Amino acid sequence: MHSKVILVVLGLAALAAADSFERYSYSPPRPRVRYSSGSSESYESSEAQYNFNWAVNHAPSRNDFGHQEARDGDDTQGSYFVQLPDGRLQKVAFHVDGDDGYIAEVTYQGEARFPDSDESFESRESGRYAAPRRSYYN
Structure with missing residues (x-):
């Protein structure tokens, strides 16, 4: 009986509480331009400008990949690469060309190689699979 009363009160x-929340309207963001009154000084956001580069080369796991990109205003260009499981290196060079959008050129280096047997790289490297042992905590 008491639990029903508590449940009704909580409801x-x-x-x-739900009825007291303010209603929010969603609109596009306003431009961040601030002009000082009485002075010629103004603060405007500048066009996008950045340059970054990163890469990973971990020989034991055969992981080799990276990305480079630069942007100055509307001019964006870059490249990325990845070592594929079949031994080839895939490279993608790209640029953004105004209204044409993202334009990429994909190239491959090397020749695809596949193992002679049905074994995967992981099974050859790690030996035999063993089921995990059960553990009990006191």
Whole structure:
């Protein structure tokens, strides 16, 4: 009996709290331009400008990949690469060309190689699979 009364009271409290929240309207963001009154000084956001480069080369796991990109205003260009499981290196060079959008040139270096047997790289490297042992905590 008491649990039903508590449940009803909590339900009414939740309803009252939900009704008291403000209603928000969603609109596009406003430009961040601030002009000082009485002075010629103004603060405007500048066009996008960045340059970054990163790469990973971990020989034991055969992971070799990276990315480079630079942007100055509307001019964006870069490249990325990845060592594929079949032994080839895939390279993608790209640029953004105004209204034409993202334009990429994909190239491959090397020749695809596949193992002679049905074994995967992981099974050859790690030896035999063993099921995990059960552990019990006291």
